[in-house]
Amino acid sequence: MTTIAEEMRAMPAQIRMPYTLTPGTATGIFLAELSKQRLLGSRHGERIIVPPTEFSSTGEPSEGFVEVAPVGTVRSFTETAIGVIGIVVIDGTESPFVHRIVGFAPGELQVGARVAAVWADEPTGTSVLDLVGFGPEGDASGFAPREPEGELSETIEKIDYTMTLDYQHAYGHYYGTLFDGVKNGRRIRGVKCTECARVLVPPRGRCDVCFAPTGQWVDLPATGTVQASSVVHIEFIGQRVKPPYVYAEIILDGASTRLIHMIGALDPEDAKTAAAPGARVQAVWSDRHTGSLADIEHFEVI
Ligand SMILES: [Zn+2]
Secondary structure, three states, X not given: OOOOOOOOOEEEEEEEEEEEEOOOHHHHHHHHHHOOOOEEEEEEOOEEEOOOOOEOOOOOEOOOEEEEOOEEEEXXXXXXXXXXXXXXXXXXXXXXXXXXXXXXXXXXXXXXXXXXXXXXXXXXXXXXXXXXXXXXXXXXXXXXXEOOOOOOOOOOOOEEEEEEEEEEEEOHHHHHHHHHHHHHHOOEEEEEEOOOOOEEOOOOOEOOOOOOEEEEEEEEOOEEEEEXXXXXXXXXXXXXXXXXXXXXXXXXXXXXXXXXXXXXXXXXXXXXXXXXXXXXXXXXXXXXXXXXXXXXXXXXXX
């Protein structure tokens, strides 16, 4: 008899990746100039490329920056979750500039539409969104590409950036049932192989030794035996606990597979003896009811 977890179908999760972006000279100056409401391209013989690049797609080096009128023509566009993204060809250039298209009423935007720059009210000086996007401008006309007047901005050498990816982790039937039990009854539930009778926790659909399907659900006690342990000293992004702390492979009583969790209430210095293989441990439940094995604060040596 199994129960399908109604509640624990998916977990909202997020991956954050902080890093430093090095835009390079051409893009660094291009971005800095956007905050002055100036659109720059690079000249490569007869061709002008916007945004500017050090080399053209055929390898011709840039002969310098040119200022272009911030008006152009929409060549294609697509609607996305964050709005309309289009390819704009700036007047006097032939390179595609992929950016946001803003300010058009639904159904109004057409391929061939004339557009002009929409500038940010409060530019940051480091973001392409200092140019909010391109909006409707009737039959806008600007000026022919020209030498930029005055001094160009200093290039931006580094931009601190954090890429954030939100996603839903779908638990499926087996993890869903385990996490539902953990959350609502502090039950740790494994599942038994129909062939070799090993008890798998976390539960899964097939035995990882004989590949036979699993069947019967089994409640396991929150006690077990350490199979291996390790003291973590290294700091890394996403860590929940400040090092040093003790991680262990624990085989719950009645289980055939190991569970990896922390051993707390223990001086890491003593882990070598206190949390050595064979040590008996029990789960210490936290106050949280999130429906994950993080609801176990840690295991403690008994
Ligand atoms: Zn098996």
